[in-house]
Amino acid sequence: MNLIENENYKVAYDSEHQSVVFSGILRLGGMAEYAPIAECLEQAVAENSELKLSLKALEFLNSSGIAMLSKFVISARNKAEFSLQIIGSSEIPWQGKSLKNLQRLMPSLSLVLE
Amino acid sequence: MNNKSNNTKTTQQNERIVFQQITLVVTGFLLTFLILGFAANIVLSNLEENYQKLDYLVNQNNAKAAGITKLSDAIRDRMLIVYEMLHTDDYFELDELNMLFSSKATEFLKSREELMALDLTEIQIQELVDQREILKKAQIAFSEVVANALNEKGVDSSKLVRHARDVNAGVLNRLKIMMDNQASLARQDLLEANRSYEETRHKMYVLGAAGLIMSLFIVYYIIRQIRTQGQVLTHVMGQLEDSNTTLEKRVEKRTSELLQTREENTRMSTELEIGQELQTVILPREEELSEIEGLDIAGYMEAADEIGGDYYEVLQHDNGAIIGIGDVTGHGLESGIVMLMTQSIVRSQTYQENQSISSILKLANKTIHDNVSRMQSDKILTLLLLDYKRNNGNTATITYSGQHETILIVRSNGELEEIDTDEAGFPIGLVTEADDYFKEETVGLQKGDTVVLYTDGITEAENSEKQLYGIERFRDVLSSHYEKSANDLKDCIIEDVKAYIGDHKVHDDITLVVLKQQ
Numbered sequence: 261m262n263l264i265e266n267e268n269y270k271v272a273y274d275s276e277h278q279s280v281v282f283s284g285i286l287r288l289g290g291m292a293e294y295a296p297i298a299e300c301l302e303q304a305v306a307e308n309s310e311l312k313l314s315l316k317a318l319e320f321l322n323s324s325g326i327a328m329l330s331k332f333v334i335s336a337r338n339k340a341e342f343s344l345q346i347i348g349s350s351e352i353p354w355q356g357k358s359l360k361n362l363q364r365l366m367p368s369l370s371l372v373l374e
Numbered sequence: 375m376n377n378k379s380n381n382t383k384t385t386q387q388n389e390r391i392v393f394q395q396i397t398l399v400v401t402g403f404l405l406t407f408l409i410l411g412f413a414a415n416i417v418l419s420n421l422e423e424n425y426q427k428l429d430y431l432v433n434q435n436n437a438k439a440a441g442i443t444k445l446s447d448a449i450r451d452r453m454l455i456v457y458e459m460l461h462t463d464d465y466f467e468l469d470e471l472n473m474l475f476s477s478k479a480t481e482f483l484k485s486r487e488e489l490m491a492l493d494l495t496e497i498q499i500q501e502l503v504d505q506r507e508i509l510k511k512a513q514i515a516f517s518e519v520v521a522n523a524l525n526e527k528g529v530d531s532s533k534l535v536r537h538a539r540d541v542n543a544g545v546l547n548r549l550k551i552m553m554d555n556q557a558s559l560a561r562q563d564l565l566e567a568n569r570s571y572e573e574t575r576h577k578m579y580v581l582g583a584a585g586l587i588m589s590l591f592i593v594y595y596i597i598r599q600i601r602t603q604g605q606v607l608t609h610v611m612g613q614l615e616d617s618n619t620t621l622e623k624r625v626e627k628r629t630s631e632l633l634q635t636r637e638e639n640t641r642m643s644t645e646l647e648i649g650q651e652l653q654t655v656i657l658p659r660e661e662e663l664s665e666i667e668g669l670d671i672a673g674y675m676e677a678a679d680e681i682g683g684d685y686y687e688v689l690q691h692d693n694g695a696i697i698g699i700g701d702v703t704g705h706g707l708e709s710g711i712v713m714l715m716t717q718s719i720v721r722s723q724t725y726q727e728n729q730s731i732s733s734i735l736k737l738a739n740k741t742i743h744d745n746v747s748r749m750q751s752d753k754i755l756t757l758l759l760l761d762y763k764r765n766n767g768n769t770a771t772i773t774y775s776g777q778h779e780t781i782l783i784v785r786s787n788g789e790l791e792e793i794d795t796d797e798a799g800f801p802i803g804l805v806t807e808a809d810d811y812f813k814e815e816t817v818g819l820q821k822g823d824t825v826v827l828y829t830d831g832i833t834e835a836e837n838s839e840k841q842l843y844g845i846e847r848f849r850d851v852l853s854s855h856y857e858k859s860a861n862d863l864k865d866c867i868i869e870d871v872k873a874y875i876g877d878h879k880v881h882d883d884i885t886l887v888v889l890k891q892q
Contacts, residue, residue, distance in 0.1 A: 290752050323703040323804075324752035330805050353834075357796055361777075364800070364811060 262303070264296050269318075273300050278308045283317035286325045294328040301332045309342055315359070316349040316374055326358050330365060337366040345370040387610060391603045402596045406589040413581035420574040424567060431563040434493050435556065441489035442553045448482035449509075449542050449549075456516055456535060459523040472520055479513070495559070501552055505545055512541040645707035650677045652710030653883075656717050658688045666695045668764045670890035672860035674868055676831075677883050683709035683755070684829045684883035687717060689724050694764050696724050696731065699778060699827040699887055700757035700802075712753045715745060716802070720759065731759040732775040732812040735799060739812070742803035754803040758795055758827065762889070768821035770891055775799055775814045779828055782849070784856040786822030790849055793817070819891040824856050824863065831884035835871050838878045843871055860888040 262273040269284030280301060288294050304311055315321075321329070336344045346362060348355040350373040363371045455475045459468055490502060515538035654677065663671040666688065673686055683702030688695055698720055702709045719741055723734040735757060746753050758778035764770045774781060777799035783791040793815075800811035819825070828848070835843040848867070855866040864886055871884065 290750065292750075322752070323754045323801075326801070327752060327754065327804055334805060334807070357777075360796060361800060361804075364797075365805065 262300055264300060271297050271300060273304050275304070275307060277312075278304075278310050279312040279314060280304050281314045281317070285320040286318060287320065287322045288324060290324055291328065294324055298328050298332065301328075302335065305332070305336050305339060305342065311336070311342075311344050313344065313346045315355065316347055316352075318355075319352060321354060321358070326354075329358075329362060333362045333365045333369065337368075343368070343370070345372065347372045347374060349374055388607065391607055395600050395603060398596045398599050402592040405592055406585070409585040409588050410582075413578070413585045416581060417574060417578040420570075420577060424570045424574060427570070428563075428567045431560065431567065435560040435563070437492050438489065438494070438498075438556050439553065441485055441492065442549050442556065444485035445482060445489065446546055446549045446553075448478050448485060449545055452478045452482070452516065453539060453542050456519055456538065459520060460535060468523055475516070475520060482509075498552060498555070501548060505548060508541055508545055508548075512538050512545065515541065642706065646705065649683075649706045649708075649710035652707075652714055653677055653684070656714060657686065662690070663688055666690055666762075668768070668770060668892055669695065669762060670860040670892050672864040672886075672888045674864050674886040675883065676880070676885075678705075678831070678880045683713055683753075684831065684885040685713045685716060685755070685757075686827070686885055686887050687720060688887075689721060691724055694762040694770065696720065696734075697760040697762060697827070697887065697889065698757065699829065699885065700755050700776075701778070701829045701883075701885075702755040703753055708749065708751050708753055711749070712742060712746065712751075712755060712803075715742060716755060716757060730775075730814065731761050731773060732799075732814045734759060735776050735802065735812045736809045739800070739802045739808050740806055743806050746803050754801045757802045758799070760825075760827070760889075768891065770819045771816050772819060772825060773814050773816040775812055777801060777811075779830060779833065780845070782826040782828075782852060783817065783819075784824040784826070784852050786820055788853060788856060790853055790856075791817075792845075792849070821891055822857075823891045824852075824860070825889040825891075826852060826863075826867075827887040827889075829883060829885040831880075831882035832867070832871055832886065834882060835875050835884065836878055836881060837874050838876055843874050847874070860890040863890075864888045 262275070264271045269282070269286045271280065271282050273280045286297075288297075291298075333344070336342055344366065346359060346369060348359045348371065350356065356373070359371055359373070363369045452475055455471050455478065459471045459475070462468055462471070486502065486506075490499070494502075515535075519535050519538060654675065657675060658673060663673060671688060673688065675684055675686060677684070683705055685698065685700040685702065687698035689697075700713070700716060702712045702716070716738060719738045720734055723729050723737060738757065742753075742755070756776070756778040758774060758776040758781070760781075761773040762770060763773070774793070774795065775798050776795065777797075778795050781793040781795060783793065785791070798813050798815055800808040833843055833845050833848060837843075847870070851867055851870045852863075855863050858866065867886060867888075868884070
């Protein structure tokens with residue numbers, strides 16, 4: 261279990277269940293501050309052939325965060341035979357359009373809006 | 375306030391400690407004085423007693439010695455008188471000697487009485503009583519001798535005198551022994567007095583030493599107390615100093631923080647002002663809007679205090695106009711810069727003949743992405759471009775590209791169309807390889823058709839209950855007022871949104887562009 265967290269957010273990578281769960285509010289300043297999370301996601305891509313990304317408890321993600329997720333999806337797209345599933349919430353405003361954009365970056369991405 | 379009260383507290387504490395120390399010193403001195411005084415009193419009273427005892431003994435001794443000597447002298451004198459009486463024939467002399475003999479007897483008795491009045495030992499008293507009997511015999515003998523002498527029977531007296539002399543010699547000897555005894559007693563008394571003196575001296579040493587030890591103990595106790603209080607004081611002073619230092623540091627830190635915050639606030643507020651200025655200064659002017667042939671255009675933008683970065687544009691070209699609307703994330707200077715760059719790219723590309731809006735968007739995407747990376751910023755934006763082209767007559771076409779909010783079209787008959795643009799583009803600046811995502815779609819326009827472009831500042835406007843204005847309400851307003859001119863329709867919409875927000879805070883820029891096909 262790899263955990264990155266502070267009082268506002270939590271990102272937990274569970275290698276056993278091949279999942280990364282995001283929760284809280286992510287409003288970090290710039291790509292540099294997102295680097296630890298980006299590295300964690302890169303590691304998850306490298307270690308697995310299947311990965312589930314749960315964002316349904318992530319209430320807010322700023323544009324840097326969206327950029328970080330987009331870069332992660334592109335890197336996942338570039339890995340052969342890699343299957344990625346993103347679970348979002350249809351009730352959180354930022355997610356609808358942004359997650360669909362992620363899916364457009366990686367057409368094989370399975371997007372579930374709960 | 376805390377510091378002041380701490381100081382007052384410390385001063386009070388200091389005063390208390392000084393008072394305690396003074397009390398200790400005074401108490402110590404008083405105790406030492408009392409102990410030494412007590413010791414001196416005991417020693418002095420002992421010495422006084424010894425002196426009185428010794429004085430008494432000396433007086434007694436002297437008196438006894440004088441008494442015994444007087445007794446001896448009287449006996450010796452009487453013996454001499456008897457001898458003289460035996461060797462004289464003169465009757466008158468004999469008579470005189472007889473009288474002297476009697477007076478010596480009186481003297482003897484008197485001395486004896488005096489001696490008896492003294493503090494005699496039992497042995498001495500017994501001795502004097504015994505001597506009385508002997509002396510009585512001697513007296514009888516002497517009296518006979520004296521009578522014989524007076525009767526001139528000198529020959530018979532010789533035997534008597536010898537007898538009396540022997541008796542007297544015995545008495546004298548006893549008196550000498552008595553004298554010696556008295557001297558021995560006096561020596562004993564002296565020894566006793568010496569011993570008592572030594573005892574007193576010893577007592578004095580012991581008491582003096584005790585007083586000294588006690589004084590030392592008191593002095594030690596006082597010093598220890600003073601030292602302890604000194605340590606307490608040092609500790610308190612240290613704490614006070616620490617707390618003062620901490621306080622100073624905190625004040626310094628807070629001041630620095632405040633200054634920094636103030637600087638930061640000033641900087642941010644300045645940046646915000648510049649950003650807002652940048653945002654509004656490049657907006658199309660009223661006259662530009664009215665120059666577009668075939669279109670009635672109304673534009674509105676209100677920059678919020680917090681979040682800014684909305685953009686709209688109307689650029690005339692040979693056969694119509696390029697209309698754009700966008701929303702840069704964040705606010706302030708960077709958002710303003712990104713918005714300016716976007717405007718420049720769009721404008722510069724419209725000078726190129728036959729440049730498609732999707733190409734402009736692709737170019738804008740790469741430029742903004744690379745520039746924003748260079749700025750080490752995280753700005754992205756939504757950007758929708760419309761290429762309005764007049765046809766013959768009152769019709770026209772609108773080609774759109776880019777991902778933004780929906781496009782609302784109210785046809786002249788009131789029918790409302792909402793076009794989703796999600797598939798027509800991609801966030802500008804998010805990823806470089808996004809060319810594939812920019813698509814173009816075209817819709818036709820008839821006379822009286824109205825196209826409404828907006829930013830999320832309208833649909834996400836909040837009322838005091840934090841409920842969003844929403845697309846439905848927006849559509850209702852459009853449906854109710856679509857027949858109005860672009861400007862009036864714009865006013866109706868803004869009025870409704872403002873009424874909805876009420877006193878609640880305006881969170882985001884509100885931007886609206888109304889295009890009416892004439």
